[in-house]
Amino acid sequence: MNIQNYINGQYENPSSNEWINNYCPANGEVYGQIPNSSNEDVENAYIAAKSAFPSWSQTTLEERSRILIKISELLETNLQRFAEAESIDNGKPISLAKSIDIPRAASNFRFFGNAITQFASESHESVGQDAINYTLRQPIGVVGCISPWNLPLYLFTWKIAPAIAAGNCVVAKPSEVTPMTAYLLSEILKEAGLPKGVLNIVHGLGTIAGQAIIEHPDIKAISFTGGTETGAHIAKIAAPMFKKLSLELGGKNPNIIFSDCDYNVMLDTTIRSSFANQGQICLCGSRIFVEASIYNKFKTDFVEKVKQLKIGHPSEKTTNIGALVSKSHLEKVLDYIEIAKEENGKILYGGNKVKVEGYENGYYLEPTIIEVESDECRVNQEEIFGPVVTIMPFNTEDEVLQMANKVKYGLSATLWTNDLKRTMRISNQLQTGIVWVNTWMMRDLRTPFGGIKASGVGREGGFEALRFFTEAKNVCIKY
């Protein structure tokens, strides 16, 4: 299936008429083409957004809310179609696309459709000076949203929903690796009555179309999720132009397991936090630290459970692990498994490509567990972003805390213990933006979401996102 850009409410071919092949990860075959958009297409999208802005920014909150909630409802009505498209495009199991990705995309629109009606700004009475200050939170204008391939519609909508709810108009670029559901979304935007030009979707390469968005002098804010290197590149371009920046980047998240935890819940959740979405979630707990007294038991039970995961075609209902997103990504992950061997890591399970019958050219990989001797080895320090975890024992709280924090990343951490004081001590000291205790990836969309260190800048979610997508203007009135 070939797709087009969506600019000013119309489907458009790329101005260069150049196209990029779109691969199906489950069988390695090309199944469509997407626009290789250029500066000219981004400029057209910008012009459409700019002309839509005066009207959209003055549209009542009730009307914006009504349209966002309508988009959410239409996504729910079209759940099956969107889930199938996401699964084909990304390689993720259909069960995951249907239960997580598309429902969350619908929730993103519903949540920000409601949140904008509750968003309020501050006022400060300057006591003794006969003055009152009130703060306006005005939309920025035209903003850029750039999203990755791992949770395609989920993360695309996590950015565009708050951006348009706050009254901005958007030039958005989904990942060129997984463009399909963003394309399908444009049909829904029309049906929901979103005015033309409010959301413009440009497909293409990061280095061309993405670059044109970040370099555009009049796109005043960039919300980006993706790799840390790309984030650093974006910051280098956008910061001297004084753009607002929200960067959600990589992670190398610790999963810290104490012997007093609820063992079975921990074990089941650790399977998910290690291998959900083929381990391609920035929040996955890719470094597992286990208290020495239960280390051997954990190792045996974990391997046993991982063996039971079914690797298969993403469309099969029983598949737990689908295909990785691309050939190049599969190769990157395999290279890390080789590095682990060179570093004396012990492969406790997995490590090999898998040939799924009938789909031998698909990008399948066994879930892989590597026992490491030192937390400082490369596989324990660098983001692999695949179905690969490291495990090692620890003896004391101080030791594990030091290892947990000794990485360049600081996105999330998971802690398993029933000791309240220990929970408080460790949570306070973990150098991450998010800590989950006795759970993983439990999301409440009101909470601040994001990381520190090389995991990013800024927070998404709730009113944080609405603050990001608005400029505060203080008005001081003397009476």
Ligand SMILES: NC(=O)C1=CN([C@@H]2O[C@H](COP(=O)(O)OP(=O)(O)OC[C@H]3O[C@@H](n4cnc5c(N)ncnc54)[C@H](O)[C@@H]3O)[C@@H](O)[C@H]2O)C=CC1
């Ligand atoms: N959510 C996360 O934390 C993610 C992390 N990654 C990590 O990043 C590594 C590289 O993956 P990639 O697919 O290359 O991710 P990437 O960070 O290059 O891609 C994310 C988005 O940025 C765009 N982009 C790339 N270069 C750009 C530029 N110069 N200007 C503007 N936009 C640009 C891409 O087209 C895509 O839409 C992965 O192996 C993984 O480790 C990848 C995807 C998501």
Ligand SMILES: O=C(O)/C=C/C=C(\O)C(=O)O
């Ligand atoms: O739940 C969320 O809001 C985000 C989840 C995951 C990512 O941001 C990611 O993998 O990049």
